[in-house]
Amino acid sequence: MAEPLTFEFRPYRRPFRQTLKTSHGNWTHREGIILKFADPQGRTGFGEIAPLPWFGTETQAQALAFCRQIPHQLANHSSAQTAFEIMPTLPACKFGFEIALRNLSCDIHCAELENRHYSGLLPAGEAALSAWTSLWAMGHRTFKWKIGVAPVAVELAWLSRLMEQLPLGAKLRLDANGGLDELTAHHWLDHCDRLGHRIEFIEQPLPPHQFNDLLKLAKRYHTPIALDESITTLDQLKTHYFRGWQGIYVIKAAILGSPSQLKHFCVDYPIDWVISSVFETDIGRQALIDLTIELAMLLPDAPHRVLGMGTQQWLPNDGLDDPDWEALWRRLRD
Ligand SMILES: [Mg+2]
Structure with missing residues (x-):
């Protein structure tokens, strides 16, 4: 794809309904970042970064720092890919960006299992x-x-x-x-x-x-x-x-x-x-x-x-489990 892309991201923070007790300690909030790519045709690709630092991933702060250095305007799909190629130490970001770019080219997400x-x-x-x-x-x-x-x-x-x-x-x-x-x-x-x-x-x-x-x-x-x-x-x-x-x-x-x-x-x-x-x-x-x-x-x-x-x-009923991702995204507007 040779078309320019815009990139935006919005962090989220969700309190668990009940503290999650694990042998790593107590977990009270889930933090992460929603990513959004858009092309001039109005196609969007959403992705998610959901770090878990005590499993050895980047922290939320490191993931945010990474997102901030990605330009808002990207020349095309492949420049978007090269913008975040160098990040073996950021596995949650790697997942989030790959999913976001892939979602840009497939817009129906309705698979749900029983x-x-x-x-x-x-x-x-x-x-x-x-x-x-x-x-x-x-x-x-x-x-x-x-x-x-x-x-x-x-x-x-x-x-x-x-x-x-x-x-x-x-x-x-x-x-x-x-x-x-x-x-x-x-x-x-x-x-x-x-x-x-x-x-x-x-x-x-x-x-x-x-x-x-x-x-x-x-x-x-x-x-x-x-x-x-x-x-x-x-x-x-x-x-x-x-x-x-x-x-x-x-x-x-x-x-x-x-x-x-x-x-x-x-x-x-x-x-x-x-x-x-x-x-x-x-x-x-x-x-x-x-x-x-x-x-x-x-x-x-x-x-x-x-x-x-x-x-x-x-997790709470805060709209972030909404299969309408545009609605989910709007929820995060501050
Ligand atoms: Mg386990």
């Missing part, structure tokens, strides 16, 4: 015991529960009660966010193995630097283990694949970098993945759904796992 294709995020702790019913009523059949936020004996007792309550056919994903020690991880995995296949997987039981211990756990227990914090960039994902990880890969696509490079890797190497949200607005969310659908078409025989995206009930 809730059974998304895992519903339960609150951590005992609150999960009463929270699953409304998610079940919404159609979710897979649930995700953060663990490692209370003593293991207490959490295992909650887990037993939760498993008694959950209907057969419900699946549970446990996410330790790398917060367990080896002994506690053995407790959890041993317990999960005795629950048969009702635990779909445990996400990141040990911190990333304990890769060899993670490999040993994966060999010893039947319950699958997923890597998440270990593989926050595409390079880390590749490294773990070539070091022999045969378990599951949790792909937080919005912070992993270039979605097209990710797609190529998934096509070239037979990995078992779960596409997962980092609490994006509708723009990032749609990109994740598009990516999932594209991968499913390219790789019909790959394992099918529901998306880690049942997260909207954690």
Whole structure:
């Protein structure tokens, strides 16, 4: 495309309805940036930067600084591409800009999957015991529960009660966010193995630097283990694949970098993945759904796992989940 483009961006800040407790600490606000390219024909391309600094991405301030140095007027599509080519340290920006430019040439975004294709995020702790019913009523059949936020004996007792309550056919994903020690991880995995296949997987039981211990756990227990914090960039994902990880890969696509490079890797190497949200607005969310659908078409025989995206009930009704992106954009005008 040889036409000039205009570029604008608007930051957002959304308070979670309820503080999100993880073993990284408490998370109270989701901050990010919406990007907008427009061409003289009135075509627009929206993208989203949704950084997650404690996963090793750029901060919101770094992402904003990057956006500020992009000119408002760009000569054409390819000068837009070269304007942000040099940024391996800004993976969330890389995702956001690639999506925005791609959206410029495709204007219909209406893919939505039924809730059974998304895992519903339960609150951590005992609150999960009463929270699953409304998610079940919404159609979710897979649930995700953060663990490692209370003593293991207490959490295992909650887990037993939760498993008694959950209907057969419900699946549970446990996410330790790398917060367990080896002994506690053995407790959890041993317990999960005795629950048969009702635990779909445990996400990141040990911190990333304990890769060899993670490999040993994966060999010893039947319950699958997923890597998440270990593989926050595409390079880390590749490294773990070539070091022999045969378990599951949790792909937080919005912070992993270039979605097209990710797609190529998934096509070239037979990995078992779960596409997962980092609490994006509708723009990032749609990109994740598009990516999932594209991968499913390219790789019909790959394992099918529901998306880690049942997260909207954690965010306020502030218009940023609106599938009308022009309306979403107008909301951010200050
Ligand atoms: Mg995780």
